Amino acid sequence: MPTMQTLPEPTGQRFRRLLEPIHDKAQTFARCLCRSRADGDDLYQEALLRALAKLDDLRADAAFRRWLYRVIVSVHRNRHRAHFWRRLIPLAGDERAEHDPESLGAVERARVALAELPPDQREALVLYEIEGWLVDEIAALHDVSASAIKSRLARGRDRLRSIYSKRFGVHASIALVIGGSP
Amino acid sequence: MTDRIAHDLAALGADNRRGLAELDEILRSSSVYRDDRPGAEARRDALAEDRRRELALMPLTLAHVFAHRVARAAAGAAAMLCALVIVLALVDPMMMRLAAFMVPGLDIGLVLLLSAGFILVAYILATWIAEHRFAARMRRAITTRGEAYRDLDHLATGPLDVGQAMIRRSDGWSTGFPLAGVASFVPVAGYLVIVGEMFHPVSVAYSETFVLRSHSMTSNAASLVPPIAFGVAFAILVGILVAREHRFGRRGVLDHWSMLPIGICVGMVWLYITFRMIGRYDAYGILPSVEHGKLVAYLGEAAIMLPTIWVVLFWRRREQLRIADQSL
Numbered sequence: 001m002p003t004m005q006t007l008p009e010p011t012g013q014r015f016r017r018l019l020e021p022i023h024d025k026a027q028t029f030a031r032c033l034c035r036s037r038a039d040g041d042d043l044y045q046e047a048l049l050r051a052l053a054k055l056d057d058l059r060a061d062a063a064f065r066r067w068l069y070r071v072i073v074s075v076h077r078n079r080h081r082a083h084f085w086r087r088l089i090p091l092a093g094d095e096r097a098e099h100d101p102e103s104l105g106a107v108e109r110a111r112v113a114l115a116e117l118p119p120d121q122r123e124a125l126v127l128y129e130i131e132g133w134l135v136d137e138i139a140a141l142h143d144v145s146a147s148a149i150k151s152r153l154a155r156g157r158d159r160l161r162s163i164y165s166k167r168f169g170v171h172a173s174i175a176l177v178i179g180g181s182p
Numbered sequence: 183m184t185d186r187i188a189h190d191l192a193a194l195g196a197d198n199r200r201g202l203a204e205l206d207e208i209l210r211s212s213s214v215y216r217d218d219r220p221g222a223e224a225r226r227d228a229l230a231e232d233r234r235r236e237l238a239l240m241p242l243t244l245a246h247v248f249a250h251r252v253a254r255a256a257a258g259a260a261a262m263l264c265a266l267v268i269v270l271a272l273v274d275p276m277m278m279r280l281a282a283f284m285v286p287g288l289d290i291g292l293v294l295l296l297s298a299g300f301i302l303v304a305y306i307l308a309t310w311i312a313e314h315r316f317a318a319r320m321r322r323a324i325t326t327r328g329e330a331y332r333d334l335d336h337l338a339t340g341p342l343d344v345g346q347a348m349i350r351r352s353d354g355w356s357t358g359f360p361l362a363g364v365a366s367f368v369p370v371a372g373y374l375v376i377v378g379e380m381f382h383p384v385s386v387a388y389s390e391t392f393v394l395r396s397h398s399m400t401s402n403a404a405s406l407v408p409p410i411a412f413g414v415a416f417a418i419l420v421g422i423l424v425a426r427e428h429r430f431g432r433r434g435v436l437d438h439w440s441m442l443p444i445g446i447c448v449g450m451v452w453l454y455i456t457f458r459m460i461g462r463y464d465a466y467g468i469l470p471s472v473e474h475g476k477l478v479a480y481l482g483e484a485a486i487m488l489p490t491i492w493v494v495l496f497w498r499r500r501e502q503l504r505i506a507d508q509s510l
């Protein structure tokens with residue numbers, strides 16, 4: 001006869017228990033990936049819905065953080081690719097390409113520059129530089145080797161430097177300081 | 183990280199940490215106004231449509247590059263196999279008898295011809311198989327199975343990304359195997375030609391079966407093994423570096439154009455020493471010393487490997503430009 005402890009915990013409660021400690025960081029991560037905070041919140045909400053629907057597939061609670069971040073990354077890439085056609089045929093009113101460098105603040109500059117990176121480099125940079133993850137943790141998240149992540153970080157930084165240099169007029173030699181190896 | 187970019191990223195992180203929604207609020211709103219099933223199915227259908235369009239417009243270059251990378255790897259493996267069989271046959275009389283039994287009238291010309299044919303067939307066959315495998319993988323990339331969330335996950339990676347990932351996975355193999363094939367087969371073929379012509383008239387060297395079993399041919403074959411092993415090991419190392427997305431330094435050494443003139447110079451030295459060795463034997467009947475033979479073998483291996491590595495890496499870079507792989 002099963003005791004109270006052995007009865008399965010309802011999915012909603014389990015989800016809430018697992019999500020609570022990492023909720024803030026995960027939401028920040030989702031916002032950093034997107035072009036705007038609203039997009040980030042939307043992404044986060046969609047990721048939570050998907051995570052909740054698939055929570056029964058998650059066996060070990062300890063792996064929840066990595067699993068949730070994977071869902072966020074998956075949803076984000078999904079959305080990114082959904083804009084495939086926009087890259088080929090810019091829609092009228094799509095003003096993302098036009099920025100006045102002088103009028104942008106630090107946050108907006110970082111958003112614009114990050115948005116131009118490929119998703120894998122953007123994710124690696126956000127996790128490493130903003131979220132403070134270790135290279136090994138990011139590698140485990142993406143199921144790739146640590147050297148692949150280091151390579152993504154290095155390429156992402158290179159590209160950020162060139163974006164800053166081209167779009168915002170920040171001279172490359174100033175921006176080079178960022179390029180320490182991970 | 184004290185510069186503008188670091189400052190901006192830190193500001194972005196700080197900004198995004200402000201005004202975070204409460205967990206309760208998010209969970210409540212998730213369950214109130216978002217019924218996930220119909221929405222997910224609609225998104226799945228839209229995404230599937232996008233993926234189909236993406237596949238229809240996908241450049242054929244991806245399939246070509248993948249097929250030729252696989253074919254190059256297969257041809258390299260075939261060349262290695264040929265070199266292995268030839269060396270085994272030369273050093274082991276039993277193997278030589280078996281080879282002669284299976285291919286009557288086996289001589290140097292036939293050995294080279296059969297090897298070249300085998301490598302060519304391996305290349306063509308591998309191209310064909312790789313193209314079919316690529317097409318099957320593309321079909322699978324746009325197939326839906328009925329469960330909306332699983333399909334969304336599956337479709338999250340579109341045919342374009344699947345294709346590029348396949349090409350990236352084949353990168354190391356398509357660099358290492360051709361290099362290893364060249365590193366092993368060319369010295370063996372060169373050995374057959376040089377030793378055959380050194381000790382026999384040209385008319386005999388390529389048409390008589392006994393040349394392959396001659397003492398000069400079999401007794402020196404073992405000296406080929408160390409340089410070939412060295413060349414293959416180096417090829418594998420280059421393949422591994424390529425697979426790990428290594429770029430050989432900021433300005434690569436191995437894929438630098440100077441590898442070509444250096445290889446040509448080493449090749450000239452090798453040619454000089456080899457012709458001198460042959461000339462001394464022809465004129466005075468002086469056999470080359472063991473050290474001399476080893477020097478020729480190692481120099482020959484280096485003369486082959488240096489320009490080949492440059493060519494393979496140059497070709498790889500060209501393919502990356504063709505497929506416009508942003509992450510490489």
